[in-house]
Amino acid sequence: GENVEQHPSTLSVQEGDSAVIKCTYSDSASNYFPWYKQELGKGPQLIIDIRSNVGEKKDQRIAVTLNKTAKHFSLHITETQPEDSAVYFCAARYSGGGADGLTFGKGTHLIIQP
Amino acid sequence: NAGVTQTPKFQVLKTGQSMTLQCAQDMNHEYMSWYRQDPGMGLRLIHYSVGAGITDQGEVPNGYNVSRSTTEDFPLRLLSAAPSQTSVYFCASSSGTLSNQPQHFGDGTRLSIL
Numbered sequence: 001g002e003n004v005e006q007h008p009s010t011l012s013v014q015e016g017d018s019a020v021i022k023c024t025y026s027d028s029a030s031n032y033f034p035w036y037k038q039e040l041g042k043g044p045q046l047i048i049d050i051r052s053n054v055g056e057k058k059d060q061r062i063a064v065t066l067n068k069t070a071k072h073f074s075l076h077i078t079e080t081q082p083e084d085s086a087v088y089f090c091a092a093r094y095s096g097g098g099a100d101g102l103t104f105g106k107g108t109h110l111i112i113q114p
Numbered sequence: 115n116a117g118v119t120q121t122p123k124f125q126v127l128k129t130g131q132s133m134t135l136q137c138a139q140d141m142n143h144e145y146m147s148w149y150r151q152d153p154g155m156g157l158r159l160i161h162y163s164v165g166a167g168i169t170d171q172g173e174v175p176n177g178y179n180v181s182r183s184t185t186e187d188f189p190l191r192l193l194s195a196a197p198s199q200t201s202v203y204f205c206a207s208s209s210g211t212l213s214n215q216p217q218h219f220g221d222g223t224r225l226s227i228l
Contacts (some may be wrong), residue, residue: 093214
């Protein structure tokens with residue numbers, strides 16, 4: 001099956017600086033890579049996603065890059081703000097063995113220091 | 115605009131008891147899924163459904179049953195609860211019949227098995 005590794009587990013940055021979270025995946029057949037933000041006591045919320053036919057996607061302060069050859073993808077947040085503090089999860093879609101679902105990384109706790 | 119609604123929000127059970135976690139969505143989504151979230155483990159897929167009358171196993175299905183009698187509802191049943199099933203359970207839905215669409219998550223059910 002698919003295996004997704006996410007680093008770092010905790011990331012602390014100064015307000016206004018950039019934050020980068022990296023993920024690697026194992027299954028070269030994976031073709032969909034979403035990023036979710038989870039606030040305390042809430043369910044994950046999709047913030048951006050990318051498909052395997054695209055190398056980069058941006059949405060205001062958030063961008064995701066995908067390197068299919070190296071099987072890694074990254075989340076970039078620029079001009080960080082206090083409300084960006086949360087746990088972020090990367091995921092990859094797998095569809096092998098008859099199952100179809102998302103495999104999630106273990107999460108990154110992003111802390112924005114004022 | 116309710117989205118995905120999960121009930122109950124909290125539950126404490128004794129080992130061996132049974133219960134059903136409810137999940138309902140009002141977006142007419144075909145794909146629905148259940149994940150469990152454990153500390154340091156990310157989210158793991160338990161079961162999923164691509165439409166009424168169709169269910170399939172995910173990564174960690176043992177100890178759980180599901181059914182999909184309507185498009186809106188996707189209950190998760192624990193037949194004989196075990197302490198290892200202490201977790202936070204999230205239900206999600208998305209349009210289409212594949213997992214490569216944005217998933218909409220509920221706010222979770224926090225389950226403790228004593």
